[in-house]
Amino acid sequence: MYQGKEGQYAKIIGTGGYLPEKILTNADIEKIVDTNDEWIVERTGIKQRHIAGENESTCDMAEHAARQALEMAQCQPEDIDLIILATTTPDRIYPSTACLLQERLGCIGAPAFDVQAVCSGFVYALTIAEKFIKTGSAKRALVVGAETYSRILDWKDRGTCVLFGDGAGAVVLEASAEPGIFSTHLHADGRHKDILTVGGQVNQGEIVGSGFTVMNGTEVFKFAVTQLSKVVKEALAENNMQADEIDWFIPHQANMRIISATAKKLHFPMEKVVTTVSEHGNTSAASVPLALNIAVRDGRVKKGQTLLLEAIGGGFTWGAVLLKF
Ligand SMILES: CC(C)(COP(=O)(O)OP(=O)(O)OC[C@H]1O[C@@H](n2cnc3c(N)ncnc32)[C@H](O)[C@@H]1OP(=O)(O)O)[C@@H](O)C(=O)NCCC(=O)NCCS
Known part of the structure; x- marks a missing residue:
């Protein structure tokens, strides 16, 4: 494992995101459960959400977001020495989706693990990555939040199914003398x-x-x-x-x-x-x-x-x- 300087800041040098193509509007949901656009907008502000395709997985979406973040950071996958992926909807019970993503990207050898803190998952993952960088245990970390949340929704329960959507976001963090987190x-x-x-x-x-x-x-x-x-x-x-x-x-x-x-x-x-x-x-x-x-x-x-x-x-x-x- 990389042993660099301690006390460095973790700085975001790239961001990425991905939303599935399929959009489900409030009008579409009106056809599934007893609800209406006015109720949803008034109580939640939500007008639409993206829903993963039938064969689209959390890792697929994470990969899109990660590649975009790597591109902005002008990093190659092999420059990454830590992957933390936050999800509630992993592709498998195990291995972790972070390991599946690591294989896709090709940063073999870098430690990779999932974090489960539901909607706080990305903030938890970012925090952990920052500690790795601050202690000199990682130089460049990929931190991803990715969800196919639509798969753990009861599409008969109007109290929950109107609220959630699918997607992925990612950042690349780098050790830096300048702040940083x-x-x-x-x-x-x-x-x-x-x-x-x-x-x-x-x-x-x-x-x-x-x-x-x-x-x-x-x-x-x-x-x-x-x-x-x-x-x-x-x-x-x-x-x-x-x-x-x-x-x-x-x-x-x-x-x-x-x-x-x-x-x-x-x-x-x-x-x-x-x-x-x-x-x-x-x-x-x-x-x-x-x-x-x-x-x-x-x-x-x-x-x-x-x-x-x-x-x-x-x-x-x-x-x-x-x-x-
Ligand atoms: C879910 C939420 C929008 C509901 O709003 P609310 O004002 O609390 O509404 P209630 O749950 O009290 O329900 C009021 C009525 O609306 C009905 N209702 C619930 N969902 C509905 C929907 N999608 N469409 C129409 N009516 C709905 C309820 O059945 C209830 O009807 P009743 O009075 O006849 O029993 C609101 O509680 C909320 O935003 N909670 C936080 C959810 C959240 O953010 N979760 C993720 C956190 S990470």
């Missing part, structure tokens, strides 16, 4: 395991219990707004920063109402908040890197700007990362 903040509280869960398990070749997402939406909503505000304040305080010193707030794209309630509590004007939820729905671990990639590629996020990323998901897990892009 300033600080990372992770939390979990397993007492809330039942308010958002896929409770089943594989036993003797069968799924025992439910293979579908089950959610108490009201409880999730309240918990999300409270904890996200707290963790963002924690990140700002750690860096002696005020909200107005953040150029872009890039929150987990679960729901427009959660995003705007959190932004309001923290005094971030909505013009400084990157939102993709109306077009993507909640893509779980892919949501933050996808939003980041879109804002980088459309020119909103520029080199040298200060970004605050946050996410929350099943577990419950949540976290924030404050960085200079």
Whole structure:
């Protein structure tokens, strides 16, 4: 394993994203369950979501996003010495989707593993990669969030199926003397395991219990707004920063109402908040890197700007990362 200098910053040098071709609009969902566009838009802000093709896997989407990020970073796959992939919907129980991706990309030998923290997965994975780089254990890391979330949705449950979508986002991190990630903040509280869960398990070749997402939406909503505000304040305080010193707030794209309630509590004007939820729905671990990639590629996020990323998901897990892009 690479042993470089300790104390280096982990700097994002490339971003990538991928959304499947198929789009499911609210009007399409009206034909599947008893719902309507007005209800979905008013409660969630979501207008459409992308759905993976029948033969399209989490690894397929991760590969597209990863290759785009590598291209922007002007890196070859063999330059990567760590792969961390966040997903709730791996291609297989094992090997990890990170190993499947490593084979596709050809960075053989680099450690590769998955992280399971549901919608906080990318923030968890980014945090872990940053620690590898900071301790000199990795020089260039590929961090991916990828989900075929549509496969763990009960398409008869209108309370959940309208909310989620599929996609992948990726970043390449490099050890740098210049900042870089300033600080990372992770939390979990397993007492809330039942308010958002896929409770089943594989036993003797069968799924025992439910293979579908089950959610108490009201409880999730309240918990999300409270904890996200707290963790963002924690990140700002750690860096002696005020909200107005953040150029872009890039929150987990679960729901427009959660995003705007959190932004309001923290005094971030909505013009400084990157939102993709109306077009993507909640893509779980892919949501933050996808939003980041879109804002980088459309020119909103520029080199040298200060970004605050946050996410929350099943577990419950949540976290924030404050960085200079
Ligand atoms: C899911 C969510 C949008 C529901 O909004 P809400 O205002 O709490 O709505 P409720 O769950 O109280 O349901 C209100 C009514 O709408 C109905 N309803 C639920 N889903 C519906 C849908 N898709 N279309 C139409 N009606 C729907 C309910 O059955 C209920 O009807 P009733 O009053 O006759 O029982 C909201 O709770 C939420 O955003 N929660 C967070 C979800 C989330 O972000 N999860 C991922 C976190 S990582």
